[in-house]
Amino acid sequence: MLPEPTVERLSRYRRILRDLHGSGKTSVFSHELAEMAHSNAAQVRRDVMLIGHSGSPAKGYEVTALRTAIGDVLDDPALSRSVVIGLGNLGQAVVGYFGDHHSRFTISAAFDVDPLKIGRENFGVPTFGMEKLEELISAQNIRIAILAIPKPVAQEIVNRLCAAGITGIVNFVQIPLRVPPGVFVELVDIAATWEKVAYFSRRRQG
Amino acid sequence: MLPEPTVERLSRYRRILRDLHGSGKTSVFSHELAEMAHSNAAQVRRDVMLIGHSGSPAKGYEVTALRTAIGDVLDDPALSRSVVIGLGNLGQAVVGYFGDHHSRFTISAAFDVDPLKIGRENFGVPTFGMEKLEELISAQNIRIAILAIPKPVAQEIVNRLCAAGITGIVNFVQIPLRVPPGVFVELVDIAATWEKVAYFSRRRQG
DNA sequence: AAGTGTGAACCCCTTCACAGCA
DNA sequence: TGCTGTGAAGGGGTTCACACTT
The missing domain is CATH 1.10.10.10 (Winged helix-like DNA-binding domain superfamily/Winged helix DNA-binding domain)
Known part of the structure; x- marks a missing residue:
């Protein structure tokens, strides 16, 4: 490894x-x-x-x-598809990003609670209601999830994702997620990144 | 340090x-x-x-x-304001994110080339054309920039930012930026994060 | 009994430095 | 001469382990 x-x-x-x-x-x-x-x-x-x-x-x-x-070494067809959970600003940005660049990665579906978003396509990605989560993940054998939902519901959704067979999560939610062993979580923390940049750019000044 | x-x-x-x-x-x-x-x-x-x-x-x-x-240790009032360069999906997400959460951080302004965006406000953040970059940065003594623009123009903009007095950059553009010594750049690379999650979630499976 | 503060050990990634090779 | 491949050294962050404190 x-x-x-x-x-x-x-x-x-x-x-x-x-x-x-x-x-x-x-x-x-x-x-x-x-x-x-x-x-x-x-x-x-x-x-x-x-x-x-x-x-x-x-x-x-x-x-x-x-x-x-x-x-x-890096590529595995079984892991090239993912779902995006949450179509707020960040979720849409991610969908737009990987919708534009036709990369190795595919976003198979997005999920949101907003009825106005459900049933539509964003950059070619179909959007479903949360109740379809398990069904779609297991039907398409999805293993990677991108999490961009509000804090309060994050842990509950993560539980469902893991139960449905997700093994890797890109986490844009700024909270500690509890996941079963074997699930890999990578936190993308923009606020922390900002603080880091501020800290080190100050120091560099001397 | x-x-x-x-x-x-x-x-x-x-x-x-x-x-x-x-x-x-x-x-x-x-x-x-x-x-x-x-x-x-x-x-x-x-x-x-x-x-x-x-x-x-x-x-x-x-x-x-x-x-x-x-x-x-972390906070410095002089570094709490920033500008966002590029109001595509990602730039808007960042603006929306720090507009919603009223955090320690402020986004003083956003910049874009799209005439439809210039002059408007996004989540309370005013948007200007690129020609105003230097003026606003020096007027407000901004030191941090968040970069969310297309690859081809990134280096040119970075040169202008650094010349204007920026000392820290949160870089969402997937290219190596050349900056003068003393400027701290942190790369936020969503594609690489995704690949990392895929790689390690596969390995964890055993 | 349980938790903090911290020197020292540990581990792992990075960098050196040089033999081997075209 | 200049670059690759790599054992060995180096460096820096993490973890251990225990004296100290309440």
Whole structure:
């Protein structure tokens, strides 16, 4: 199992490799990739090593081959679909984001309590009422959920998600969620990020 | 200077302390706070120690006092205002988010190129055209920017922001930004987060 | 008996540094 | 000469463990 930071960097490398491929570059050196990813050459080589790929001193890494190698490690078709819970500003932003970019990821459905939203499509994503949650998740074998709902109802919904077979949650709700073992939760905390930026930008000033 | 993870956790602790205060609890033990923050008691005690605060074996930490202590470390009035660049889905979500919650943070203004958006208010935040960027930032002494614009124009805007005096950027754009030394950038990468959740939720399955 | 404060140990990720290779 | 692959060193955050306190 790869370290978390490595998985994050691999994701970034891949995006850069995609752009490089688009611009016709066929190979990259570790120090080039490092510069573009705000990392360093040794780190890039180590990360590549960890996924069992290798390059050559003459050419560095082949863009296409490295992309494939990263994909082999990160991608799993069974985990490429997800549901978005909550179509407030944030939920809509996420749907819009992954609706626009036609990426590797698909949002199969969105859920909300607002009758005005239910039954409609947002960026091509159908919206259902909360009562359809379990049905759709199990029918489409969804394993990833993106949570963008108000605090008070979050834990209850999480319980239902986990019971329905969700194994990974991207959590935009600023509260500690209780999940059964085996479910991976990643918190995206914009307020905390803001505070961090404020703290360190102040310090940098000296 | 505190470690990054500590700053993030302090931010979370504080939010929990606010809720505790609201529910009338006047003191907490490290293990209680730890459980609520998905951390552990030793970590909480270490974090508290790092900000020079202390509790007592009998009562643990006083809720109000700890909140104040965290505030003393994290808060800086000069950094409580920010601008949002780009009012697409994500930018609107951020504005809506910090418009709704009347938090410690204020969004002084938003900027966009869309004439339909300029001159209006979103959640009480006035929107300007890009040409007003420098003027408003220096007039209000803004130091934090939240970047939610399309990739192709990101670097150019970042250059202008830094020149105008911005020292911290919350970056929702999935590209490596080049900034002068002294400017702190935190990348919020939803696609990478998704990939991380997918990777580790798969692994957890065993 | 139970919790805090904290030196020290631990662990894991990062970085160094250099042999090997084109 | 310049880059990769990687053992080894390094560094920094986390956890342990226990003296101290109430």
